[in-house]
Amino acid sequence: MKTRAEVAHTPQSTSSLDVVIFEHPQGCRSFLINDKASGQTLALDVHLDLVDEIAAQVRSHRWTLPYVVDTHTHADHPSGSAALAALHSSTRIAHERAGHSGVARHPKDGDVLHLGDQAVTVHHCPGHTPDHIVLGTSAGLFAGDTLLIGGVARTDFLGGDAGELFDSIHRLLASYPEETVLYPSHDYNGQTSSTLARELESNPWLAITDRAEFVSSLTANPPPRPANMEALLRLNKEGASIPTEIEAAEAIERVREGGAGSILDVRTGVEYQSERIEGSVLIPLDQLASRADEVKAIPAPRLLLCRSGSRAEMALETLTRLGLSGLSVVRGGLESYLKAGGETERSGEHISLERQVRIAAGALVVIVTILGFGVHAVFFVIAGLIGLGQVVAGLTNWCGLGLTLARMPWNQRGPVETKQGSVGTCAANAPASCAANAP
Ligand SMILES: [Fe+2]
Numbered sequence: 001m002k003t004r005a006e007v008a009h010t011p012q013s014t015s016s017l018d019v020v021i022f023e024h025p026q027g028c029r030s031f032l033i034n035d036k037a038s039g040q041t042l043a044l045d046v047h048l049d050l051v052d053e054i055a056a057q058v059r060s061h062r063w064t065l066p067y068v069v070d071t072h073t074h075a076d077h078p079s080g081s082a083a084l085a086a087l088h089s090s091t092r093i094a095h096e097r098a099g100h101s102g103v104a105r106h107p108k109d110g111d112v113l114h115l116g117d118q119a120v121t122v123h124h125c126p127g128h129t130p131d132h133i134v135l136g137t138s139a140g141l142f143a144g145d146t147l148l149i150g151g152v153a154r155t156d157f158l159g160g161d162a163g164e165l166f167d168s169i170h171r172l173l174a175s176y177p178e179e180t181v182l183y184p185s186h187d188y189n190g191q192t193s194s195t196l197a198r199e200l201e202s203n204p205w206l207a208i209t210d211r212a213e214f215v216s217s218l219t220a221n222p223p224p225r226p227a228n229m230e231a232l233l234r235l236n237k238e239g240a241s242i243p244t245e246i247e248a249a250e251a252i253e254r255v256r257e258g259g260a261g262s263i264l265d266v267r268t269g270v271e272y273q274s275e276r277i278e279g280s281v282l283i284p285l286d287q288l289a290s291r292a293d294e295v296k297a298i299p300a301p302r303l304l305l306c307r308s309g310s311r312a313e314m315a316l317e318t319l320t321r322l323g324l325s326g327l328s329v330v331r332g333g334l335e336s337y338l339k340a341g342g343e344t345e346r347s348g349e350h351i352s353l354e355r356q357v358r359i360a361a362g363a364l365v366v367i368v369t370i371l372g373f374g375v376h377a378v379f380f381v382i383a384g385l386i387g388l389g390q391v392v393a394g395l396t397n398w399c400g401l402g403l404t405l406a407r408m409p410w411n412q413r414g415p416v417e418t419k420q421g422s423v424g425t426c427a428a429n430a431p432a433s434c435a436a437n438a439p
Contacts, residue, residue: 001378003183004397013105014115014193015135015137015138015139016035016036016037016118016138017033017034017035017115017118017138017139018032018033018034018036018139019031019032019033019034019139019140019183020032020034020057021183021192021193022047022050022053022054023190023192023400024047024049024050024077024296025290025293025294025296025297026047026076026077026296026297026299027186027187027188028045028047028076028077028185029045029183029184029185029186029187029192030044030045030046030047030050030054030065030080030185030335031043031044031045031142031183031185032042032044032054032057032058033115033120033135033137033139033142034061034063034115035115035116035117035118037116037117037118038115038117039061039062039063039064039116040063040064040114040115040349041058041064041065041066041067041115042065042066042067042068042069042113042115042120042135042183043058043064043065043067043068043072043081043084043090044069044071044135044142045069045070045071045079045185046068046070046075046080046081046083046084047078047079047080047126047219048077048078048079048080048083048300048325048326049080049296049300049323049325050080050116051080051083051084051086051087051319052323053323054080054084054113055084055087055088056159058088064088064149065084065088065090065115066090066091066115067090067091067093067115068081068085068088068090068091068092068093069092069094069133069135070092070093070094070100070103070236071132071133071134071142071143071144071178071185071375072095072098072128072129072131072132072133072144072145073094073098073129073131073158073233073234073236073237074232074236074413075157075226075229075232075233076226076229076232076299077232077299077300078232078235078236078242078261078300078301078326079235079236080325081163082102082239083148089349090371091104092103092104092105093105093106093107093319093393093403094106094133094152095107095124095131095132095133096108096131097126097130097131097345098237099131099237100236100237100239100415101237101238101239102239106366107122107133107200108122108124108436109122109123110122111126112269113338116405118137118138119137119138120135120136120137121135121136121137121337122134122135122136123135123168123171123172123175125143125144125146125167125168125169125172125438126163126164126165126168126385127146127153127155127160127161127162127164127166127167128144128146128153128155128160128165129145129158129159129160130159130161130164132144132145132146132168134146134168134172136175136176139181139195139234140145140180140181140182140183140198141172141176141180141181141182141183141196141349142183142185142322143172143182143183143184143185144184144185145184145185145366146165146168146169146172146184147169147172147182147206148184148186148187148198149182149184149189149191149193149194149199149203149437150189150199150202150203150204151203151205151237151436152165152169152203152205152218152221152436153165153186153301153436154218154223154436155218155219155436156219156222157229158224158233159344162214162215162218162219163211163214163215164383165218166211166214166215167211169205169206173196173200174188176196177196177199178195178196178197179193179196179197180195180196181193181195181198182194182195182196182198182199187305189376203384205218205436207218209377218436222436223436224258225258226299227258227259227261227262227299228257228259228262228299228300228301229252231254231259231301231404232259232300232301235301237347241251242300242325242326242328243328244316244321244327244328244329245328245330245331246303246329246330246331247331247336247340248330248331248336248337248339248340248342251263251303251305251330251337251342252337252340252341254279255277255279255342259290259299260277260278260279260280260299261279261280261281261298261299262299262302262303263277263279263280263281263302263303263305263330264280264281264283264295264298264299264302264303264304264305264315265281265282265283265305265306266284266288266304266305266306266311266312266315267278267282267284267305267306267334267352267353268284268306268353268406268411269282269284269306270350270410271350271353271411273344273347273350274347274350274375275334275344275345275346275347275350276344276345277305277334277337277342277343277344277345278343278344278345280305281294281298283295284406285306285311285314285315285403285406286403286407288315288318288319288320288322289322292319292322292324295319296324298376300325300326300327301326301327301328302326302327302328303328303329303330304316304319304327304328304329304330305330305333305334305337306330306333306334307333307334307335307352307353307354308333308334308335308354309329309331309332309333309336309404310333311333311353311401311402312329312330312333313329314398315327315329316329323396323408351413353402353405353406354402354406354410355401356402357399357401357405360401361386361390361401364383364386365386365387368380368382368383368386369383389401408434
């Protein structure tokens with residue numbers, strides 16, 4: 001699978017450390033920081049979708065991975081730290097105020113980690129969250145969600161504090177030279193690094209030197225909260241895993257909490273246009289492989305939805321094969337969702353793909369049976385094969401007739417793409433992000 005993350009691998013050669021940057025379509029950045037001499041490597045802010053890719057990178061270079069670090073408790077995406085650390089027997093690291101299950105080491109402000117002879121200094125930088133740490137290295141400053149490129153992190157959830165963020169950022173600016181490279185863990189405009197000098201010159205938040213003014217600007221208009229925030233916190237703090245299937249009632253709860261943008265509807269465009277969950281994202285089943293990056297951009301945990309659940313299970317298999325994770329099938333699909341009291345928006349009637357399969361299979365059997373009586377007995381065999389095909393489809397959940405019908409012109413109408421609902425991230429100046437709004 002060709003992803004933006006693979007394209008964005010950028011080993012930097014400015015120090016004794018290599019920095020490999022992994023871009024996630026959701027605006028997240030994960031990093032590998034490698035000591036060239038020893039091969040010892042630290043993974044930082046690993047997104048669950050990127051675990052396989054990052055593990056492959058470590059293996060291909062024959063590096064070792066002693067440390068897997070989270071700069072803070074992520075509220076906008078699932079952390080892949082536990083999964084990656086398990087693959088490489090790494091020590092997981094986070095600040096003690098994070099309270100993450102499975103984290104073995106909690107460095108204090110000023111503590112130093114070692115990659116070979118290279119020092120990685122841990123700075124406790126509360127503000128975005130109380131548990132936030134920043135890593136200082138000879139390659140640059142890995143700022144997590146403190147100072148972003150052209151922005152700063154938001155502070156309106158998880159115990160954030162705008163005044164503490166101001167103090168943390170200015171302490172870092174006073175401690176590192178202006179030419180220091182800045183690697184934030186989020187960017188919503190496709191950038192991966194900056195320098196402190198460039199930020200001092202152009203970041204509007206750094207132009208505010210009065211703490212009280214910074215606090216009032218930052219807290220004035222908080223962006224929408226991240227989608228699925230409560231579910232993500234359970235995953236990232238308690239180590240809960242994402243189930244492969246959830247009940248329709250839980251999907252309704254997620255939608256009511258503002259998580260409709262995490263529902264991936266894999267029916268045909270016509271079915272979607274006829275009836276849909278408002279804010280859900282349409283990517284038909286037969287287009288998933290070519291649009292995997294669009295799936296990644298949907299905030300996890302993602303819910304896979306179809307009419308009855310069968311196509312969503314096929315979608316789960318397809319996407320898992322492509323290396324995506326954080327996916328749950330809504331059991332019973334839209335039918336169960338409606339029965340459980342879920343609301344949809346409708347605009348016209350349409351025969352669902354399941355009904356089309358029943359009609360087509362039945363009609364074919366009738367036609368070839370007639371041909372068997374009137375033309376040649378071989379058509380009875382064909383009728384039997386059609387019946388056998390339906391039995392196999394029922395047993396394996398893979399229906400060739402359904403996939404063929406989905407490609408028919410009458411099923412291709414409908415919206416080409418859907419507008420994703422409010423998703424919420426960590427920036428203050430990106431729509432619903434971890435960043436703050438521009439001052
Ligand atoms: Fe964040």
